[in-house]
Amino acid sequence: MNLLKDPFISTNHGKASLKEILTTDTDYQLQYFFDEIQLAMLQMLASLTTVVLKPTVTELKGYLDSGITAEQYDTTLSKIETKWFEDDSFMQSKSSGEKGFQTASVSKLISGIEFGDSKDASGLFSDADKVSIACSDCIHVLNYNLHMNISGQYFGRYGATGIRGGGVLTTLISGKSLKETILFNTVAIDFYDSLSVLNESVSDLLMWADPPQGKLYSASEIGLSRGLFALAYHIKLGKQEGNCVCDICGAESGVTYRTLDYLKYNGKYGSVKTDKGKENGAGLWLHPYTPRSVSEKGVFSLVPIGLTWSSWQDLASLVIEQDINDNSNAIPSYIVTQFRENFKVPINLIIGGNITKKASVVSRVYDLYSMPSTLSKNTRRISEVIDTGLRQKEALSHAFNKLFVTGYDKNFVSRIKEQAMQRFVANAQQIIQQILLDVDRKEAADLRTEAKAALNKEAKAVFKTVQRKYQHDLPLFKALVKGRSALYRTK
Numbered sequence: 401m402n403l404l405k406d407p408f409i410s411t412n413h414g415k416a417s418l419k420e421i422l423t424t425d426t427d428y429q430l431q432y433f434f435d436e437i438q439l440a441m442l443q444m445l446a447s448l449t450t451v452v453l454k455p456t457v458t459e460l461k462g463y464l465d466s467g468i469t470a471e472q473y474d475t476t477l478s479k480i481e482t483k484w485f486e487d488d489s490f491m492q493s494k495s496s497g498e499k500g501f502q503t504a505s506v507s508k509l510i511s512g513i514e515f516g517d518s519k520d521a522s523g524l525f526s527d528a529d530k531v532s533i534a535c536s537d538c539i540h541v542l543n544y545n546l547h548m549n550i551s552g553q554y555f556g557r558y559g560a561t562g563i564r565g566g567g568v569l570t571t572l573i574s575g576k577s578l579k580e581t582i583l584f585n586t587v588a589i590d591f592y593d594s595l596s597v598l599n600e601s602v603s604d605l606l607m608w609a610d611p612p613q614g615k616l617y618s619a620s621e622i623g624l625s626r627g628l629f630a631l632a633y634h635i636k637l638g639k640q641e642g643n644c645v646c647d648i649c650g651a652e653s654g655v656t657y658r659t660l661d662y663l664k665y666n667g668k669y670g671s672v673k674t675d676k677g678k679e680n681g682a683g684l685w686l687h688p689y690t691p692r693s694v695s696e697k698g699v700f701s702l703v704p705i706g707l708t709w710s711s712w713q714d715l716a717s718l719v720i721e722q723d724i725n726d727n728s729n730a731i732p733s734y735i736v737t738q739f740r741e742n743f744k745v746p747i748n749l750i751i752g753g754n755i756t757k758k759a760s761v762v763s764r765v766y767d768l769y770s771m772p773s774t775l776s777k778n779t780r781r782i783s784e785v786i787d788t789g790l791r792q793k794e795a796l797s798h799a800f801n802k803l804f805v806t807g808y809d810k811n812f813v814s815r816i817k818e819q820a821m822q823r824f825v826a827n828a829q830q831i832i833q834q835i836l837l838d839v840d841r842k843e844a845a846d847l848r849t850e851a852k853a854a855l856n857k858e859a860k861a862v863f864k865t866v867q868r869k870y871q872h873d874l875p876l877f878k879a880l881v882k883g884r885s886a887l888y889r890t891k
């Protein structure tokens with residue numbers, strides 16, 4: 401099987417090839433059981449398309465307007481070495497020795513966490529314990545996911561941090577069809593050149609043809625194709641003969657994969673912090689789907705942290721460059737910038753990734769936001785809606801803080817607060833998504849009033865639920881009454 405030629409992509413029309421998706425008008429939709437894999441597949445397909453087409457902005461616009469013919473696809477394909485995309489080669493660099501390889505089960509290649517034996521690992525992706533088999537098509541997207549999206553932390557000392565930083569947010573542009581989505585996330589080489597800083601000695605060989613050497617993998621030495629498929633491990637796929645039904649795509653396959661063996665590279669990318677939390681001097685490679693943060697400590701991938709994080713809170717900074725605080729700035733991913741500067745159509749933003757807490761994943765995001773193309777004109781409106789949400793969150797948090805004077809065990813009280821805050825943040829997500837749909841049709845003042853009213857109502861509803869639950873516990877009841885009046889005074 402060759403990833404650039406053969407049908408390996410699971411869709412509503414059965415298995416399709418990249419060429420079929422890009423060169424026909426069939427309404428393909430990806431079909432995978434896990435949103436992690438759905439997201440990884442979108443990244444991988446847009447990256448493969450970048451490697452095949454290597455379009456300029458003008459060419460990319462042409463493909464979006466008039467489509468790509470099968471002949472055009474074949475012509476561009478004839479210019480690259482397709483042998484590196486064969487299933488026994490793709491993203492599998494070989495180690496010179498046999499020692500040190502670890503084994504990961506297929507289930508661990510979805511989110512990165514084993515189910516069962518760690519208290520942090522449960523409940524992340526549904527029915528994890530039912531996942532044990534991948535087919536000969538899906539094993540490649542699982543392998544890609546390991547290198548690009550899964551944090552090395554979950555593999556303990558055998559884990560490596562990849563070129564993106566591991567466990568980071570991904571932002572992509574959503575189109576009207578799968579073909580349009582893939583093309584919107586395809587990197588235009590001339591625009592990329594204008595934003596990236598690469599040395600003249602830069603290499604664009606794929607890493608399974610030429611693994612990186614040394615202790616530090618300098619970002620300025622890594623070309624576009626090399627970085628899009630950058631590796632963090634040597635890989636051996638655990639191929640077994642025999643039929644299976646794949647737990648990832650549901651299709652039948654003549655070969656079975658239950659495991660993958662990995663051995664981490666010796667060097668480090670610029671995405672890895674030093675012990676002092678600073679950049680290690682290699683620089684962060686400009687990965688097209690990774691939003692970044694810049695501070696005096698260096699440039700890093702944006703990693704959402706904490707149980708109550710939700711994508712709406714950082715939405716503005718995922719689309720427009722913003723000050724996070726006095727010391728750091730958030731920069732949208734390259735692909736968002738490419739889209740905003742070259743396509744004057746409404747932006748539909750996909751935000752996906754894991755929310756981490758220490759070495760564990762506490763929740764996942766996979767959200768879609770629609771916003772008008774005239775974003776810069778509406779920046780203030782978007783920020784005001786988000787700020788209204790953040791202010792309301794803070795007011796609710798203050799109201800619950802009254803619980804800490806009850807004298808009850810701090811952990812017990814914290815848990816009550818944390819659960820309620822989580823509920824608010826999750827519900828606020830939907831409210832804000834809905835309000836942002838009107839951002840180019842309504843005045844800033846109206847949007848703000850609407851957001852305030854809806855979010856305040858939600859905060860009160862969450863508070864009331866907690867009050868009702870503890871109405872027979874006198875100390876908690878009294879504390880909540882005080883909190884309630886503080887919440888109701890919120891402007």
Ligand SMILES: [Zn+2]
Pocket residue numbers: 534535536537538539646647648649650651
């Ligand atoms: Zn499969």
